[in-house]
Amino acid sequence: MGAAATEALAAVVAGRRDIRRYRPDAVPEDLITAVLEAGHRAPSVGHSQPWRFIVVTDPATRDRAAAMADRARVDQAAHLASERAARMLDLKLEGLREAPVGVVVACDRRTPATGVLGRATFPDADLWSCATAIENMWLTARAHGLGMGWVTLFDPDELADLLRLPEGVITLGWLCLGWPDERPPSPGLERAAWSKKTPLEQVVLRERWPADEGAPQQPVSHLRGPEPTRLVGATDSADELLSPPESLGVLDRALNRVLAVGAQDVTGGTLVLAGADHPVTGLGVSAFPAATTHDVLAATVAGTSLGAATAKGAGLAVVGVDAGVSQAVPGAHGARPAGERGDLASTEAMTLADAAALVAAGREIGTEAAASGLVCLGEVGVGNTTVAAALACALLDLEPQDAVGLGSGSDADMVARKREVVAAAVARTQGERDPLRLLAMVGGPEIALLTGVALGAAAAGAPVVLDGLAASLPGVIAARLEPAAQAYLLAGQVSRERAHALVLRELGLEPLLDLRLRSGEGVGACLAASMVLQGLAVRRIAARTR
Numbered sequence: 001m002g003a004a005a006t007e008a009l010a011a012v013v014a015g016r017r018d019i020r021r022y023r024p025d026a027v028p029e030d031l032i033t034a035v036l037e038a039g040h041r042a043p044s045v046g047h048s049q050p051w052r053f054i055v056v057t058d059p060a061t062r063d064r065a066a067a068m069a070d071r072a073r074v075d076q077a078a079h080l081a082s083e084r085a086a087r088m089l090d091l092k093l094e095g096l097r098e099a100p101v102g103v104v105v106a107c108d109r110r111t112p113a114t115g116v117l118g119r120a121t122f123p124d125a126d127l128w129s130c131a132t133a134i135e136n137m138w139l140t141a142r143a144h145g146l147g148m149g150w151v152t153l154f155d156p157d158e159l160a161d162l163l164r165l166p167e168g169v170i171t172l173g174w175l176c177l178g179w180p181d182e183r184p185p186s187p188g189l190e191r192a193a194w195s196k197k198t199p200l201e202q203v204v205l206r207e208r209w210p211a212d213e214g215a216p217q218q219p220v221s222h223l224r225g226p227e228p229t230r231l232v233g234a235t236d237s238a239d240e241l242l243s244p245p246e247s248l249g250v251l252d253r254a255l256n257r258v259l260a261v262g263a264q265d266v267t268g269g270t271l272v273l274a275g276a277d278h279p280v281t282g283l284g285v286s287a288f289p290a291a292t293t294h295d296v297l298a299a300t301v302a303g304t305s306l307g308a309a310t311a312k313g314a315g316l317a318v319v320g321v322d323a324g325v326s327q328a329v330p331g332a333h334g335a336r337p338a339g340e341r342g343d344l345a346s347t348e349a350m351t352l353a354d355a356a357a358l359v360a361a362g363r364e365i366g367t368e369a370a371a372s373g374l375v376c377l378g379e380v381g382v383g384n385t386t387v388a389a390a391l392a393c394a395l396l397d398l399e400p401q402d403a404v405g406l407g408s409g410s411d412a413d414m415v416a417r418k419r420e421v422v423a424a425a426v427a428r429t430q431g432e433r434d435p436l437r438l439l440a441m442v443g444g445p446e447i448a449l450l451t452g453v454a455l456g457a458a459a460a461g462a463p464v465v466l467d468g469l470a471a472s473l474p475g476v477i478a479a480r481l482e483p484a485a486q487a488y489l490l491a492g493q494v495s496r497e498r499a500h501a502l503v504l505r506e507l508g509l510e511p512l513l514d515l516r517l518r519s520g521e522g523v524g525a526c527l528a529a530s531m532v533l534q535g536l537a538v539r540r541i542a543a544r545t546r
């Protein structure tokens with residue numbers, strides 16, 4: 001806006017004071033309007049404009065407000081030690097009677113917080129919006145040579161009654177507005193040695209709150225998120241297309257993610273399909289024989305499993321990984337756990353060493369697959385929707401009934417059994433937060449392996465496409481281990497499995513497809529990848545305005 005505007009703003013900001021002494025002269029109507037207009041220009045949460053400005057000029061109302069403030073002042077002094085109380089009573093705290101105008105700022109909170117964008121998470125953001133309106137008015141008043149003083153020395157209910165505020169409308173206090181009768185070189189409280197301005201260095205903290213010995217350590221991310229210039233470049237290049245902004249909707253967002261991590265020339269990818277058996281099947285949690293896992297992995301290696309066929313249709317390569325299938329699968333990449341396996345309910349799913357080794361093996365596979373483009377995750381493991389539900393409960397603090405789903409097909413009795421198993425498994429994890437330990441306690445080897453794949457692919461700069469529940473949890477664990485990994489993840493689909501939507505919500509990802517799949521095997525990831533590849537081609541081919 002130019003040097004003159006910058007300088008003028010700095011002068012107004014530096015010259016703003018809380019003014020408590022006023023001359024009785026009237027404030028012209030146009031200046032009052034200018035001040036109110038500035039207030040109404042303030043930012044507000046979800047553009048809710050929750051402020052209401054009650055302009056009070058009636059001396060009777062000002063008198064009654066002043067009497068209330070007098071009472072609050074004496075009340076407050078009664079709570080201070082006598083010497084401090086005496087000094088407080090000496091201070092001139094408000095100019096309610098003298099200032100010709102009072103602007104009472106009220107916040108209309110009658111809209112439910114969940115109905116306002118940004119307030120479901122920060123319910124008080126409407127009040128903060130009103131505070132920004134107050135600052136706008138204050139600065140504008142100052143620029144016109146007017147003085148303003150913000151008085152909160154009231155019982156809020158009393159002030160609300162005085163102005164007949166309805167239920168649900170609350171006040172942030174009274175702003176005195178008038179011509180100042182003082183030109184203080186420094187704020188009144190500072191001049192009276194009541195308090196001092198804190199030096200800037202004491203209020204500015206760099207990157208995070210300074211370390212506190214007892215506090216849990218944040219995970220150190222070795223992985224870097226996308227470069228900010230690439231991130232901006234991705235959205236800029238989408239805006240240049242000869243089409244309405246975000247014409248491809250959710251797909252556009254996914255494409256921006258892919259471009260942001262630097263994968264612009266991608267035309268293919270790889271499905272990593274990991275399989276493992278689960279001792280928990282011994283507890284009657286799957287309608288299908290455990291041997292199915294072997295058969296699906298063998299078909300994957302042969303290119304004929306549902307997952308492999310879908311990958312082929314999308315132009316993706318397939319890597320089948322044996323992460324612990326009892327009957328060996330020739331042609332599959334071997335990464336079998338070496339130690340004991342358990343049923344989660346009474347014993348650990350695998351040893352911590354195996355969990356770590358599987359993640360490490362996955363990293364290598366992911367790094368290699370990254371060279372091909374998109375890396376899709378797929379799994380097979382009869383019984384693993386029970387495993388995934390237990391892990392989701394442990395990671396996300398869910399109740400078993402909110403996480404256990406139908407799997408590949410369960411009746412009511414089986415669902416009840418699954419819930420019992422999950423409840424027992426989760427009970428064993430009480431207090432454990434470490435994601436790798438949780439993986440060992442109630443996870444599965446294919447989930448551990450795919451966690452490594454996600455980490456390896458992300459570190460090599462490749463987007464990772466998640467699939468169903470068991471092939472989305474690796475995204476959660478990867479992001480817990482390396483927070484920057486989140487930026488590389490895409491949610492291919494939201495499946496029918498109960499906890500899946502919650503897991504994607506935890507990751508902050510919108511699924512590309514919602515087909516009520518229950519296939520596993522990376523089918524949804526490959527279908528979504530095909531669409532992403534098509535979207536990338538569209539971005540390359542489509543006409544641009546620039």
Ligand SMILES: Cc1cc2ncn([C@H]3O[C@H](COP(=O)(O)O)[C@@H](O)[C@H]3O)c2cc1C
Nearest residue numbers: 286288379380381382383384385407408520
């Ligand atoms: C023939 C068949 C092939 C599959 N391929 C993947 N799944 C999917 O279902 C399994 C999980 O469901 P649950 O926890 O109910 O056992 C996993 O193998 C998953 O990938 C299959 C399931 C079946 C029956």
Ligand SMILES: O=C(O)c1cccnc1
Nearest residue numbers: 407468469495497518520
């Ligand atoms: O959503 C899934 O991942 C799922 C559902 C049923 C069976 N296998 C996988």
